[in-house]
Amino acid sequence: MKTGNKATGGSGHVGALISGYLDGELTQQQRQSVDVHLADCAECSDRLAELEALRKRVSGARLSRVGDDVWREQMNDMTVKVSRGIGWLLFLGGLLLIGGFGIYQFVIDTSVEPLFKLMVSAVYLGLGALFVSVLRQRLVERKTDKYKNVEI
Ligand SMILES: [Zn+2]
Known part of the structure; x- marks a missing residue:
């Protein structure tokens, strides 16, 4: 038997707060309530992991710009x-x-x-x-x- 958490608007789940949680935009109180909720809610934990993986993929796409530099370096090498x-x-x-x-x-x-x-x-x-x-x-x-x- 689970009661809704007041800090999350009484809905129980913290889905709306997860993005802010990852970005570090929550107040300490909100953060704590998310921590407490995540500890015993697999659904929200999965959502957090999913969002985290997505963020990593996005920053990974940003890293692929490095590939351009490598290509440019190889071109320089060929020119040399x-x-x-x-x-x-x-x-x-x-x-x-x-x-x-x-x-x-x-x-x-x-x-x-x-x-x-x-x-x-x-x-x-x-x-x-x-x-x-x-x-x-x-x-x-x-x-x-x-x-x-x-x-x-
Ligand atoms: Zn939940």
Whole structure:
């Protein structure tokens, strides 16, 4: 046999107060009466738990904004990778161009031994070949990344 609680308007249940209870908007007296009621009313306890879970889900949805930041970070990471690749390409390409120009000057210089010219030319040609092969490998790797299942 249960009598209605005066603090909750005599209805017995505290459903109308649960939201305020969760938000901490109740007076100390209201809060106490809700505590007392919740202690022996499964219905209102369930309602409190339900509302609490709902609040958590809402704040969880707010947390998913963090996912945007992660995505943005990954985009930045990709930008770094691409710009680094372009940087290396420019650096090595420029180096080869300077080397090529140097070797052109060197080869047309009649005061240098032809055999020495040949050896230096071989070194630069070797460097050029390595550069091209590394570039080619990079392109193949990128293609493999794109199609994942493709084996080299
Ligand atoms: Zn109740």
